[in-house]
Structures are given as structure tokens and as C-alpha cells.
Amino acid sequence: MVRRPQKPTTPTKPLVKPPVRIGSLPTSALIAELRKLHEDAEDPDVGRMPADDELYQALLYLETHANALKNEDARRKAAITRVQLWEYLREQADAHQAKAVEHARAAKAEWADLVPVLAVRTRSAAYNKATRLRAATLSDASRGDLPVRRTPEAVLHAERQAAARASAERRAEETAVRRHALIAPVAQRLLEHRAGLDDDDDVTYWLDEIAAVLPNCMTPTQFVSLETYLKAVVRELAKAERRMAHTVGTTSEARLAYMAAAELISEG
Structure with missing residues (x-):
């Protein structure tokens, strides 16, 4: 059976469906719950666990001390919560990295300076990656606030629309x-x-x-x-x-x- 060739997607076209996201989380409260699991399991090193608001370091501790939880239900609950919290961090990363790039450019950093820290090989790749990062903070109001496709064309299109709306306001x-x-x-x-x-x-x-x-x-x-x-x-x-x-x-x-x-x- 011959398949019909797929038409190329328009670079500025928004996503048809919004991606499933973790969204806002009470991260400190979740870390506190995981700390309680380790305290109940008498983890001998729990006193060295970072504070509840130190999410990244707390997750690293929980990962390296996962075997301190002897109860299978506790291990399963803790692991699932860690998966959720890592996903939350992943979702936050693009917006914060985009802001860091914005600050670097405002401080006169060249795209060549951002090549190694964005883990790309060329200045154009650094520019394109930085542009794609901004998609995390944008939506396409002209199409019902659908998420912006992670292409430089889509991001620039959405930013031009936002600027036009702000100017009109x-x-x-x-x-x-x-x-x-x-x-x-x-x-x-x-x-x-x-x-x-x-x-x-x-x-x-x-x-x-x-x-x-x-x-x-x-x-x-x-x-x-x-x-x-x-x-x-x-x-x-x-x-x-x-x-x-x-x-x-x-x-x-x-x-x-x-x-x-x-x-x-x-x-x-």
C-alpha cells in the first residue's frame, strides 16, 4: 500500500493540541513528604538532606539514598514523586534559560559567546536555539492561545503578534x-x-x-x-x-x- 506523502508543516503553525504539562507544584511540600518517608525509614543520613526549598539538591540526595527506604510502597511513592519533580524542573528550565540568554545579550554578549554554553556548534545554531527556548513562554492568541511551535519562525511570529497587541493597547x-x-x-x-x-x-x-x-x-x-x-x-x-x-x-x-x-x- 502506497502511503501519501505528508505535507510539510508550516513553520509558524501552532501546535494542534497543547502539550500535557505538570504546571505549578507545591515543590517544598512534596520534598517535605519525601523527607518524612526517609525519617520514618530511619535513614541514617537524613540529617544531611538539603532544605525543602533546595529542590535540585534535595532530588539528588533522594536519588542517591533511594535504597534507604525498605518498604516497597514507600519506594514506589518516592520514586513517582521524584519523576514528577524532575519533570517540573524540566518544564521550568526553558523559560529560565531563555531569560538568562536575554540578560546575556543585554550585557553585550555575542552569539559566538553563547555557542559553547548552549551546547551548539555555530552562532546561527545558538541564535536558533535561544529563539526556540522562548517558545515556552509564548502562545498564539490569534489561534485561541495555542502553544507556539518550537521553531524560530513560529516564535518570531508570536513575538511580533504580541508586540502589535501591546502597541495597540x-x-x-x-x-x-x-x-x-x-x-x-x-x-x-x-x-x-x-x-x-x-x-x-x-x-x-x-x-x-x-x-x-x-x-x-x-x-x-x-x-x-x-x-x-x-x-x-x-x-x-x-x-x-x-x-x-x-x-x-x-x-x-x-x-x-x-x-x-x-x-x-x-x-x-
């Missing part, structure tokens, strides 16, 4: 700050002259919302909320204006405050 925040600089004084003016505005319950409700958020309005979410409330006040006042067939407000200051808010909202 910064622009949106800058726009929100500029918009807030216009909205805040108009909202404040409405509050100062609220006694001269229509006393409709809906108008009162939205003015109360403005009064609650305006004094401490500092985050983009609060900026959006303030503009939402201002729009609601203008909407309710416009309804009242249509009902009464004349401009709302019992004072000229209140009418001017409403007109300024309506104009600002129409420009937005």
Missing part, C-alpha cells in the same frame, strides 16, 4: 487619557449645576454614577465608565428636552453645561 490607553482630559471637566460642570437640570429619576441616577467615579477616575476602565455615564445623562436629558419641547435646565449655567456635554458626546 498602548495607543488605546493614550487615546483614553486624551479623551478623559476632555470628558472630566465637562462631567464636573454637570455635577456643579445638577440642581438646575431635570430632576428625572434616570438623570439623577446617572449623575450619581458620575459623582461616584469622577473623584478617583484614574484607570482606562474608569475612563470608559465615566464616558458611558456621561452619554447616559445626555441621552436622558435629550429625552426630557423632546418631551418639554425646549432646552432643559432651569438656569443658564445648567443649560450650558448640558449643551457642552451633548456637543462633546456628539464629537466622540
